[in-house]
Amino acid sequence: MIEILSIFLLCLTVITAVAVIRARSLFTAVMLMGIFSLLMAAAFLLLDAADVALTEAAVGAGISTVLMLSALALTASKERVEHVRFGVAVIVCTVLAGAIFYATFDKPPLGDPNAPVHQHVAPEFFSITREEIGIPNVVTAILGSFRGYDTLGEVIVVLTAGIGVLFLIGGTAPMGQVSPSSGDQTIRGLRHHQPLRVIAKWAIPFIMIFAFYVQFHGEYSPGGGFQAGALFAAAIILYGLIEGHRRSVQVIPPAVLRAMAAGGALLYGAVGVVTMLMGGNFLEYRVLHENSTTAQQMGIILIEAGVGITVAGVLLAIFHAFAARDRA
Amino acid sequence: MMAPLLDVISWVMLVGGAAFVFIGGVGAIRMPDLYTRMHATSLTDTLGSLLILGGLMVQAGFSLMTLKLIAVTLFLLFTNPVSAYALANAALLSGLEPKLADDESENES
Numbered sequence: 001m002i003e004i005l006s007i008f009l010l011c012l013t014v015i016t017a018v019a020v021i022r023a024r025s026l027f028t029a030v031m032l033m034g035i036f037s038l039l040m041a042a043a044f045l046l047l048d049a050a051d052v053a054l055t056e057a058a059v060g061a062g063i064s065t066v067l068m069l070s071a072l073a074l075t076a077s078k079e080r081v082e083h084v085r086f087g088v089a090v091i092v093c094t095v096l097a098g099a100i101f102y103a104t105f106d107k108p109p110l111g112d113p114n115a116p117v118h119q120h121v122a123p124e125f126f127s128i129t130r131e132e133i134g135i136p137n138v139v140t141a142i143l144g145s146f147r148g149y150d151t152l153g154e155v156i157v158v159l160t161a162g163i164g165v166l167f168l169i170g171g172t173a174p175m176g177q178v179s180p181s182s183g184d185q186t187i188r189g190l191r192h193h194q195p196l197r198v199i200a201k202w203a204i205p206f207i208m209i210f211a212f213y214v215q216f217h218g219e220y221s222p223g224g225g226f227q228a229g230a231l232f233a234a235a236i237i238l239y240g241l242i243e244g245h246r247r248s249v250q251v252i253p254p255a256v257l258r259a260m261a262a263g264g265a266l267l268y269g270a271v272g273v274v275t276m277l278m279g280g281n282f283l284e285y286r287v288l289h290e291n292s293t294t295a296q297q298m299g300i301i302l303i304e305a306g307v308g309i310t311v312a313g314v315l316l317a318i319f320h321a322f323a324a325r326d327r328a
Numbered sequence: 329m330m331a332p333l334l335d336v337i338s339w340v341m342l343v344g345g346a347a348f349v350f351i352g353g354v355g356a357i358r359m360p361d362l363y364t365r366m367h368a369t370s371l372t373d374t375l376g377s378l379l380i381l382g383g384l385m386v387q388a389g390f391s392l393m394t395l396k397l398i399a400v401t402l403f404l405l406f407t408n409p410v411s412a413y414a415l416a417n418a419a420l421l422s423g424l425e426p427k428l429a430d431d432e433s434e435n436e437s
Binding site: 193195196199202203206 | 403406407409410413414417
């Protein structure tokens with residue numbers, strides 16, 4: 001049954017990918033990319049990778065579609081038709097596809113417990129997670145503790161991307177420069193649409209609660225800082241779409257967002273420095289508390305909070321930058 | 329005695345829901361313009377997903393799973409019609425005129 005569903009989903013993803021390439025309207029392409037992400041999220045869920053599925057659904061299908069659409073408002077809506085010669089590209093693609101296809105023959109079967117990747121460090125991770133960290137979700141343990149350096153790197157990448165976007169399109173567009181007569185939807189929002197307003201008012205608290213649940217329940221169930229940050233940003237973005245950009249900026253001013261983006265990464269790094277000052281290695285949580293289980297959990301909760309704050313701050317700062325640019 | 333009966337009820341609901349979603353899909357391909365397509369999909373989608381989730385609830389029995397399914401159903405019930413409203417509104421605002429019966433006869437003649 002799982003195999004049939006997987007094959008069906010993979011066929012759909014291939015069809016969607018081809019449709020994205022063939023779409024000349026950029027709007028269509030963005031929408032198809034959202035569908036592609038949703039299909040990938042379903043495929044990840046079928047493979048029991050619930051954490052990745054949650055990330056793909058929240059970031060891939062949700063936030064990145066919104067950001068792409070806001071970027072689209074700044075550019076043309078049609079792809080420029082260019083006549084290129086396909087000969088070399090076709091040969092390269094065919095050879096590459098053949099090589100990848102050939103490589104799959106050496107691959108161990110799907111879910112084989114004896115595959116090398118499951119024999120290397122994974123058994124150690126499982127046993128340490130159970131004995132030393134005491135949380136059921138091994139993914140969170142790997143992300144937060146065993147691979148703490150990598151996750152710190154990811155947070156810095158998110159922060160750097162945010163800084164780059166703000167530099168490129170200017171995040172500090174002064175408010176109140178637009179004359180009130182300009183009847184732009186980005187200022188007034190969609191407040192006059194009663195159904196949208198009522199439903200958004202009803203849904204936003206639930207999205208917020210879910211974001212915090214995903215943040216703080218991430219050790220026990222799928223979730224963590226990245227997904228929670230994206231969900232939190234989604235709630236504020238929904239508010240901004242309904243009530244207008246200006247009011248969403250009043251909820252969390254851009255200065256606060258920039259402080260959040262930097263502060264989260266700083267919190268993450270600070271945990272590492274504190275562990276060094278307390279006599280351990282960088283991000284070695286066990287020195288934080290006499291009980292090593294408590295210490296590990298403290299460390300993971302702190303760095304996950306840092307991740308969530310940075311992701312939410314960066315996503316919202318980028319969204320505001322695009323929205324402010326729309327009106328100019 | 330109860331178990332087979334519950335199975336039959338849930339399968340009737342599941343198959344019925346799938347049929348509605350399928351009809352909606354056919355409508356989305358066959359209908360002439362955006363508004364009629366949306367009419368085909370949004371209504372059948374709401375009913376179809378309700379039936380499918382209802383069938384799953386009968387399968388799950390009284391458990392935490394049912395509570396989660398009820399939450400999902402509520403979210404779909406509230407958001408599905410509203411998203412259809414938003415889509416139709418956006419289409420109208422961006423200047424897409426509904427196709428009327430007169431236009432079609434002109435086009436065909």
